[in-house]
Amino acid sequence: MNDKVLEIRGLCVDYGVGAEAVRAVRDVDLTLHRGEVLGLAGESGSGKSTLAYGLTRLLPPPGVVSGGQVVYHPADGPPVDVLTLSPARLREFRWAETSIVFQGAMNSLNPVHKVSTQLLDVIRAHEPKSTAAGRLARAKELLRLVGISADRLDSYPHQLSGGMRQRVMIAMALALEPQVVIMDEPTTALDVVMQRQILGQLAELRDRLGFAVLFITHDLSLLVEFSDRIAIMYGGRIVEEAPAARLYAEPLHPYTEGLLHSFPALRGPRRELTGIPGSPPDLRAMPSGCAFHPRCPKAFDPCDERLPVLGPPGVDDPTRAVACWLHPAVAPLSR
Amino acid sequence: MTTTESAPAPVDEVVLEAVGLTKHFPVRRRLRSLLSRTPTVVHAVDDVSIALRRGRVTALVGESGSGKSTVARLLAQLYPRTAGDIRLHGTSTRVRGGRPFRAYVRRVQLILQDPFASLNPVHTVRYHLTRSLRIHGNAGTGPDGLERALADLLTRVSLTPPERYLDAFPHELSGGQRQRVAIARALGANPEVLLADEPVSMLDVSIRLGVLNLLQDLKDRLNLAILYITHDIASARYFADDTIVMYAGRMVEGGDSETVTQRPAHPYTRLLTDSAPDPERITGAGADATGAGERGHGEPPSLIHPPAGCRFHPRCPHAMARCASELPPAIPVDDHPGHWAACWLFDPATVAAENGVAEEATR
Amino acid sequence: MRFLLQRLAFYLFTAWAAITLNFFIPRMVPGDPVQSLISRNQGRISADAIASLRVLFGLDSDRNLWEQYVAYWGQLLHGDLGLSFTFFPAPVSEVIGNSLPWTVGLVGVTTIVSFLLGTALGVGAGWRRGSWIDGLLPATTFLSSIPYFWLGLVAIAVFAGPGSFFPSSGGYEPGLVPAFDAYFIPSALQHSILPAATILVSSMSGWILSMRNMMVTVSSEDYITVAHAKGLSERRVALSYAARNALLPNVSGFALSLGFIVGGTLLVEIVFSYPGLGFQLFQAVGSKDYPLMQGIFLIITISVLVANLLADVAYLLLDPRTRKS
Amino acid sequence: MTLSPSSIEQVIPGQGAMAQPSARARRRRFRFVANAKAATGLAILAVYALLAVIGPWIAPYDPDARSVDVLQAPSARHWFGTTHLGQDIFSQILVGARSVVVVGLIAGVLATILSVLIGVTAGYLGGAADESLSALSNVFLVIPALPLIIIVASLVDQAGELLVALIIGLTSWAWGARVLRAQTLSLRRRDYVEAARATGERTWRIIGFEILPNLTAIIASGFVGTVIFAVMSEITLAFIGISSVSSWNWGTILFWAQGQQALAQGAWWWFVPAGLAIALLGTALALINFGIDEFVSPRLRTGGRTRIRTADGRTVRMRVGFTPVLAPKAAPVPMQRSADVRDTTREDQTA
Amino acid sequence: ACGDSPNANKKSGQAATVLNVGMPNGPQAENNNPFLTTSAAASLGYRWQIYEPLMMWNPVKPAEPFKPWLATKAEWSADYKSVKVTVRDNATWSDGQKVTAEDVAFTYNLVKKFPALNDQGVPYTDATASGNEVTISMSSPQFVNQQKVLWRVPIVPKHLWEKIGDPTTDPVKQPVGSGPYTLKSFTPATTTLTVRDSGYWQDAPKVKELRFTSYTDNSAQTTALANGESEWSFVFIPNYQAVFVAKDQKNHKVWAPPVLGIHGLYLNTTKKPFDDPTLRKAMNMVVDRADIFTTAEAAYFHPEVKSVTGLPSPAGDSFIAAEYKGQEHKVDVEGAKALLTGAGYKLDGTTLKDKSGKPVTIKLTDPAGWSDYQTSLEIVKDNLSKIGIAATIDKANQDAWFRNVEQGNFEATFRWTESGATPYDIYRTIMDGRVLKPIGTASPAGNFGRFQSKEATDALVSYANATDDATRTTALATLQKIFVEQVPMIPVGADNIGGAYSTKNWTGWPDDANPYGALQPTQPNALDVVLHLKPAAG
Ligand SMILES: Nc1ncnc2c1ncn2[C@@H]1O[C@H](COP(=O)(O)OP(=O)(O)OP(=O)(O)O)[C@@H](O)[C@H]1O
Ligand SMILES: Nc1ncnc2c1ncn2[C@@H]1O[C@H](COP(=O)(O)OP(=O)(O)OP(=O)(O)O)[C@@H](O)[C@H]1O
Ligand SMILES: [Mg+2]
Numbered sequence A: 001m002n003d004k005v006l007e008i009r010g011l012c013v014d015y016g017v018g019a020e021a022v023r024a025v026r027d028v029d030l031t032l033h034r035g036e037v038l039g040l041a042g043e044s045g046s047g048k049s050t051l052a053y054g055l056t057r058l059l060p061p062p063g064v065v066s067g068g069q070v071v072y073h074p075a076d077g078p079p080v081d082v083l084t085l086s087p088a089r090l091r092e093f094r095w096a097e098t099s100i101v102f103q104g105a106m107n108s109l110n111p112v113h114k115v116s117t118q119l120l121d122v123i124r125a126h127e128p129k130s131t132a133a134g135r136l137a138r139a140k141e142l143l144r145l146v147g148i149s150a151d152r153l154d155s156y157p158h159q160l161s162g163g164m165r166q167r168v169m170i171a172m173a174l175a176l177e178p179q180v181v182i183m184d185e186p187t188t189a190l191d192v193v194m195q196r197q198i199l200g201q202l203a204e205l206r207d208r209l210g211f212a213v214l215f216i217t218h219d220l221s222l223l224v225e226f227s228d229r230i231a232i233m234y235g236g237r238i239v240e241e242a243p244a245a246r247l248y249a250e251p252l253h254p255y256t257e258g259l260l261h262s263f264p265a266l267r268g269p270r271r272e273l274t275g276i277p278g279s280p281p282d283l284r285a286m287p288s289g290c291a292f293h294p295r296c297p298k299a300f301d302p303c304d305e306r307l308p309v310l311g312p313p314g315v316d317d318p319t320r321a322v323a324c325w326l327h328p329a330v331a332p333l334s335r
Numbered sequence B: 001m002t003t004t005e006s007a008p009a010p011v012d013e014v015v016l017e018a019v020g021l022t023k024h025f026p027v028r029r030r031l032r033s034l035l036s037r038t039p040t041v042v043h044a045v046d047d048v049s050i051a052l053r054r055g056r057v058t059a060l061v062g063e064s065g066s067g068k069s070t071v072a073r074l075l076a077q078l079y080p081r082t083a084g085d086i087r088l089h090g091t092s093t094r095v096r097g098g099r100p101f102r103a104y105v106r107r108v109q110l111i112l113q114d115p116f117a118s119l120n121p122v123h124t125v126r127y128h129l130t131r132s133l134r135i136h137g138n139a140g141t142g143p144d145g146l147e148r149a150l151a152d153l154l155t156r157v158s159l160t161p162p163e164r165y166l167d168a169f170p171h172e173l174s175g176g177q178r179q180r181v182a183i184a185r186a187l188g189a190n191p192e193v194l195l196a197d198e199p200v201s202m203l204d205v206s207i208r209l210g211v212l213n214l215l216q217d218l219k220d221r222l223n224l225a226i227l228y229i230t231h232d233i234a235s236a237r238y239f240a241d242d243t244i245v246m247y248a249g250r251m252v253e254g255g256d257s258e259t260v261t262q263r264p265a266h267p268y269t270r271l272l273t274d275s276a277p278d279p280e281r282i283t284g285a286g287a288d289a290t291g292a293g294e295r296g297h298g299e300p301p302s303l304i305h306p307p308a309g310c311r312f313h314p315r316c317p318h319a320m321a322r323c324a325s326e327l328p329p330a331i332p333v334d335d336h337p338g339h340w341a342a343c344w345l346f347d348p349a350t351v352a353a354e355n356g357v358a359e360e361a362t363r
Numbered sequence C: 001m002r003f004l005l006q007r008l009a010f011y012l013f014t015a016w017a018a019i020t021l022n023f024f025i026p027r028m029v030p031g032d033p034v035q036s037l038i039s040r041n042q043g044r045i046s047a048d049a050i051a052s053l054r055v056l057f058g059l060d061s062d063r064n065l066w067e068q069y070v071a072y073w074g075q076l077l078h079g080d081l082g083l084s085f086t087f088f089p090a091p092v093s094e095v096i097g098n099s100l101p102w103t104v105g106l107v108g109v110t111t112i113v114s115f116l117l118g119t120a121l122g123v124g125a126g127w128r129r130g131s132w133i134d135g136l137l138p139a140t141t142f143l144s145s146i147p148y149f150w151l152g153l154v155a156i157a158v159f160a161g162p163g164s165f166f167p168s169s170g171g172y173e174p175g176l177v178p179a180f181d182a183y184f185i186p187s188a189l190q191h192s193i194l195p196a197a198t199i200l201v202s203s204m205s206g207w208i209l210s211m212r213n214m215m216v217t218v219s220s221e222d223y224i225t226v227a228h229a230k231g232l233s234e235r236r237v238a239l240s241y242a243a244r245n246a247l248l249p250n251v252s253g254f255a256l257s258l259g260f261i262v263g264g265t266l267l268v269e270i271v272f273s274y275p276g277l278g279f280q281l282f283q284a285v286g287s288k289d290y291p292l293m294q295g296i297f298l299i300i301t302i303s304v305l306v307a308n309l310l311a312d313v314a315y316l317l318l319d320p321r322t323r324k325s
Numbered sequence D: 001m002t003l004s005p006s007s008i009e010q011v012i013p014g015q016g017a018m019a020q021p022s023a024r025a026r027r028r029r030f031r032f033v034a035n036a037k038a039a040t041g042l043a044i045l046a047v048y049a050l051l052a053v054i055g056p057w058i059a060p061y062d063p064d065a066r067s068v069d070v071l072q073a074p075s076a077r078h079w080f081g082t083t084h085l086g087q088d089i090f091s092q093i094l095v096g097a098r099s100v101v102v103v104g105l106i107a108g109v110l111a112t113i114l115s116v117l118i119g120v121t122a123g124y125l126g127g128a129a130d131e132s133l134s135a136l137s138n139v140f141l142v143i144p145a146l147p148l149i150i151i152v153a154s155l156v157d158q159a160g161e162l163l164v165a166l167i168i169g170l171t172s173w174a175w176g177a178r179v180l181r182a183q184t185l186s187l188r189r190r191d192y193v194e195a196a197r198a199t200g201e202r203t204w205r206i207i208g209f210e211i212l213p214n215l216t217a218i219i220a221s222g223f224v225g226t227v228i229f230a231v232m233s234e235i236t237l238a239f240i241g242i243s244s245v246s247s248w249n250w251g252t253i254l255f256w257a258q259g260q261q262a263l264a265q266g267a268w269w270w271f272v273p274a275g276l277a278i279a280l281l282g283t284a285l286a287l288i289n290f291g292i293d294e295f296v297s298p299r300l301r302t303g304g305r306t307r308i309r310t311a312d313g314r315t316v317r318m319r320v321g322f323t324p325v326l327a328p329k330a331a332p333v334p335m336q337r338s339a340d341v342r343d344t345t346r347e348d349q350t351a
Numbered sequence E: 001a002c003g004d005s006p007n008a009n010k011k012s013g014q015a016a017t018v019l020n021v022g023m024p025n026g027p028q029a030e031n032n033n034p035f036l037t038t039s040a041a042a043s044l045g046y047r048w049q050i051y052e053p054l055m056m057w058n059p060v061k062p063a064e065p066f067k068p069w070l071a072t073k074a075e076w077s078a079d080y081k082s083v084k085v086t087v088r089d090n091a092t093w094s095d096g097q098k099v100t101a102e103d104v105a106f107t108y109n110l111v112k113k114f115p116a117l118n119d120q121g122v123p124y125t126d127a128t129a130s131g132n133e134v135t136i137s138m139s140s141p142q143f144v145n146q147q148k149v150l151w152r153v154p155i156v157p158k159h160l161w162e163k164i165g166d167p168t169t170d171p172v173k174q175p176v177g178s179g180p181y182t183l184k185s186f187t188p189a190t191t192t193l194t195v196r197d198s199g200y201w202q203d204a205p206k207v208k209e210l211r212f213t214s215y216t217d218n219s220a221q222t223t224a225l226a227n228g229e230s231e232w233s234f235v236f237i238p239n240y241q242a243v244f245v246a247k248d249q250k251n252h253k254v255w256a257p258p259v260l261g262i263h264g265l266y267l268n269t270t271k272k273p274f275d276d277p278t279l280r281k282a283m284n285m286v287v288d289r290a291d292i293f294t295t296a297e298a299a300y301f302h303p304e305v306k307s308v309t310g311l312p313s314p315a316g317d318s319f320i321a322a323e324y325k326g327q328e329h330k331v332d333v334e335g336a337k338a339l340l341t342g343a344g345y346k347l348d349g350t351t352l353k354d355k356s357g358k359p360v361t362i363k364l365t366d367p368a369g370w371s372d373y374q375t376s377l378e379i380v381k382d383n384l385s386k387i388g389i390a391a392t393i394d395k396a397n398q399d400a401w402f403r404n405v406e407q408g409n410f411e412a413t414f415r416w417t418e419s420g421a422t423p424y425d426i427y428r429t430i431m432d433g434r435v436l437k438p439i440g441t442a443s444p445a446g447n448f449g450r451f452q453s454k455e456a457t458d459a460l461v462s463y464a465n466a467t468d469d470a471t472r473t474t475a476l477a478t479l480q481k482i483f484v485e486q487v488p489m490i491p492v493g494a495d496n497i498g499g500a501y502s503t504k505n506w507t508g509w510p511d512d513a514n515p516y517g518a519l520q521p522t523q524p525n526a527l528d529v530v531l532h533l534k535p536a537a538g
């Protein structure tokens, strides 16, 4: 289970070119292992969605991928750099190997097509040999998977509630049983019962099919519970990466720590929520050194001058990495 | 936002009230149904009564598709209602447009659920916010005043530096940023009632906290009445004074937030709280999370042909024969004043009958 | 059912208003059929004929407008369109019947082809903004901005002429009698090529332009990105997702344009001496042929209203969001 | 601020330079002109507008004046040749520009305004307002424009071009109104419209500022269409000899050319310039239409560029669904580049 | 089956059996009623190929005697109130029945009974047949209308027309006449006639089939003529040398003999200062008719009127009074200036001032679409500027123009006169005091310029009612004198009844050398022309 399926190296994504360019994702290294759920959390506007779209080359103009590699390791066959694929190959690759659930589900569904049409055509596109009846049966099954009754197949997107639309998108993402599923806040509009049900299904399917999930959400408690590893983004960079439980129990980066002190808990006594003082950085004028230093309660000397590298904080702990001068990297992250 | 406040009205005064609110959407599905006499409808909201009080936050939680957004839109008078009444300060209002409608929205502001759809793609953030300020006379005087008001609004929702966002188009913003613009826009109106439909769902926890604190602060200082629709029950616990739970277009439980979230009465609420993610539980993949998956088994009901009786009964582990036929009224739960549940389990008769059996069983 | 009845009432009302207007407008014009007949013939009809023509057209009896209006409705309800003045005493229905098939044939076919072709090109242009198809647009607009008669006359000057395959005028070889046979049909087709081609050239760019603009608007929507993400073929994304959504205004435009087919294209008919309704209408207006004018107006009214209904229905079918809740 | 050195530096010079927000906003406003096609269109239109104003003054001859140069081909003396009366065609074109431009624009603007007002209002308001406005546009749709123009023109002895423009404008809005109404129907339930309503915007403002911008695509193509239609109508009226406009316009020129069978006589110069001048006017409008893309959809505001060059000299197109990759084509995978990237990074940081 | 198609033999294009006639009249409706001006038969002219008149008259030589046709003889009473015709006995209808005097009497009684059919407006009172003679009576003298009675009325078979309920609304789908042709097929664009198998009273024509094609407008008709599609038509061809003749120098011909009807500039004689005959005279002196003829009328269409009496040559030659014989218009700017200065006008630089010192300006008006008139006006404008009169041209709407001219609301306009067998029609259109109406009231019959002269009116009456030639000559001389001296209208060109034709397939057309009839396909003469045609040699 521990082999890589998707390897992101030094990925940089810009909006615009030339003087107006805004760098939204900076030098991101991230590895997704087969069958793993990698949670991605972080500041709103820190580039999570940009990362997700950038690596699949779905960023609308003026987005450009300005550097790096995205290497996909298929179950069989040699690895490929997704960024260098020809459009035709890319199209085959998409959804069959990597599917993606977008943030903002209303706009992800074509308002003039029925749900069924949109579900079926992805199957037909990639499995041209399938029969119509087979496809329909599959579509119904997929909807059932996400808890929507099959009679909703004939609905148009605007007749569904926000949550239903999101579920339809999730169902669609699973339709071809891809190796990698990227989910950008897939459960924001879902009630917790449904959320749990779907994630449960997802976990079950993952166990069965062995796909990996890049799971983007703000719901830290969900993330901790659901994912194997968590990466935290801030200002376009990954600032910390660790197994879920470790991260929750022992956050190293002050930003992560701040996040963990910001969410309310349902159970137990009401605790004081401290939050993170200050405001998010401006992508156009990033602070020098560590981008978090102006807000960091523990900032010290090198923080405002030198950029900390993401790397394991100690030789003994190769499973996690952090980019903070409090825990300087002992070696470049190598996996 | 101005902080000038008129003579403090009594806290707890009901500002906006819904009584027996009902909304059915007609659906035309087949040619066949065109000819049939009875139109098919989606029972999106049935008999919902909510009172929003000055200086209080009322949370509305519930399953997705249960009609929360519809309630919010009904309260904002964006949809005509099928039945029921909406009272602003006790007077029944039904406004379709024009001056009365604008007078209404000046007092009642809605934040729509989907920030991807609710910002006009052709306008900048500046336009959206300026309009809101202008319409409600909060734009200050002169261009400088407006500029200051705009910067102020953006700073409140942590969109800093404001200049970076003022001239941005919606598509240049991340989901969370859009959501904050939507909030800022509603705040620009300086309303009495804020109907916030999942206002922070796309924000990271730290900003979410900031925004909720901001709302709390406004509520306290300006005695705002807030309807807070959310899926994040934990935040309802922290942020809301009262919580109402909806299921399939109906209210199933209501009461003080702490009580509802800590001692849920209705089986659906219990299911909800049990399902809520809990980092303390760290189980890795959540597949076997307390059997919630098992208990929540079953599909959400069809709203076109909703189940008779209690709408939850097909999925309810405690369902009784009666549940399938009789609609449970709001029955007070005696653990806390104001706590009620629409469930036959709390009918004194049932309680009495069950009690005996239950005690038998535990022994 | 109620909805349908309501629509029907609405269309009936519109039809009534339009027909009434079309009754009164021509009668507000100074001059009468006799006068215009004389003036068109510049002296070849003697002024002595005035009296006889007035008797002939029944203009000698002094009925006021209102009585005429009532009588007109009476006739109309009996399906009687009256007698044309210009071709007196040919019944209006016959005059219309003679020209309508030609108009519908030529203009109808070219409208459809032009819509299909223009829309297809518009899809291409909008989908690949900035590509060569997009670059085609100024060229096609250029062609369509050329006054139609200019284009037609130049086409005749260049392509038609003695010995050319393209006849310069008429709907078929003079001397042939309209019939579905091996002589007539090829001749009719041959005669329609040049007019059809010029109509196409001059009408296509409108479709291209509007389709392109809508495509551009639509192609930046999120669901297009999603369609790409789904790995659908470029064609499917462009057609089934982008074009399908962008098509809506064009389709309603198309439905409307169907209504104008029967109105014909006056200039085509003038330039190519094509036997169509447009020229009849033009002549009728020129010669104050009220019955013919009204007859043609009636046909136009009906077809425009039907087309409108089609447009409504098309929108309802194509865009589920417009279905009333 | 330390930048991680990567290939981007070469691609995007001045990456660090900060653009002032206000300057950015200002640039946005004029980006319209940056589009080469739109600029060309605007330039042509400007020339026409200029001609409309000064045409009569710069015309070398009196367009009515007869001369001994009868039916002559273009020459240095008569740039566009002469008519059968020896009139200078170039002067006629210059003098005729005003009428064409005035009628085209007035009628086009009038029809567009009416269609927007009526179509969008009907679509947005719905109900009885919709029904009555729709009925109105249906009635106007049914009234055939050309006969009506002929009829109205005959009611007035001396129909000026303003009247012609008004009639054309008043009779040609209905089509646009229908199309706009239909599109508005689908826009009015969009969330952002509801949001604007919930903010308390007045109806006219919602129509004007929330819905209208999203209809720009249709309005623009409609406007181009109506202006062309208006110009055509005017010219056609003159051509078939029924308009009573006394002044010169290009249709009058064509009327004379046709009356004298210019083409059959081989006098192409009599026929060609007016036709091309009209066509060029239409083309200018279509070109300007390209500039509105970025208004229609702010997402398309890519700095006016649809193509960008990468460091290694490739040209990539900005397109939806296939984000361009600026990095030079990497070595075939599997690659071991990561190590040295990291090395340089570290060097930089320690420097 | 295919063989049954009416089009089956169409493609066999052996030369010289078919004659293609064209008219620029737009699509037609099937209507062969010979009495109705609006019928296709009248509009395209084929009614005269099917139905025949009693006598043939040559408008090119109006003073020549009538040629016998269906009637062998026509005798007018001295007062011209009745005419006795002798019907030929060898004529048959195309259904085989004999043409009888009964038929002729029936026809005239029909026209009398239905005013709607009386498109010549002749006041018939009665027609009676006896033997092979018919006496047709009218209520007033018809000296000036002889051709309207004998040449303009198509004779129809009684046995068929009796049965027609309302001859004014019957389209006569199957026309039966005494002429050499019968209707073969009708389409809105083309009507085809074939020659009768037998029974025509003269030699059957060589043209076996006549195709009358209706083109939508002049330019389409001209194109068809130029490329040989049409072999005969009547249409205005601008620069006909280049456009038509040059396309086939040898065969393409145009012949446009003038008739007794003219076109000219009507002046409103009630509008100051044009109520002054001196001014009108001066204007008449500067109008360049030759220029108008060559430039506006392509040097053929409205033949230049040279005689000062306004009568075209040669048609009017025999009517010109002795004192005006040989007197021709010529442009005389100096003379005009002298005349004006003599009458108290002042030429102030380039502006003519009238007696009260006001500059003389004039508005010339004509329908916008009539390009030859408009060109003429351009020239007139130019001419008038020579004597300091500033003219403006108003391109009017046709209906408005028509109304304004009839009501006298104009200053000057180009228009036609009636035409007929004598100059009477020209002069009555211009000067008839009997139809004089106040300004604002329509006078459709003529005198648009509101010319007031009792003398002229009396002369007109006397000319029409005279029973002897001497009275007529005197009356006509008086009319000419008034016309020349008072210039109620400036005559410019004559009407023509010519046409364009091709000798490629058919020869024998009338021309200057042999002007046996009018060359217009819609005139009764057309039948005579067709009968003259012979296949071209070779
Ligand atoms: N077209 C654009 N032009 C300029 N900046 C943009 C553009 N699109 C996005 N951005 C900026 O890029 C940054 C990253 O956006 P992204 O959507 O990736 O954030 P995110 O991490 O997904 O946030 P959220 O959790 O709120 O969705 C944001 O600050 C946003 O403002
Ligand atoms: N315009 C409409 N036409 C028909 N049905 C509708 C319409 N709008 C909403 N519905 C239906 O009404 C029900 C309630 O929808 P609503 O959006 O209020 O749910 P919600 O509680 O907000 O859900 P979520 O939490 O997923 O946003 C859903 O079943 C939905 O399908
Ligand atoms: Mg995002």
Ligand SMILES: [Mg+2]
Residues within 6 Å of the ligand: A161, A162, A163, B065, B068, B069, B070, B113, B197
């Ligand atoms: Mg909702």
Ligand code: NI
Residues within 6 Å of the ligand: C042, E302, E495
């Ligand atoms: Ni003439």
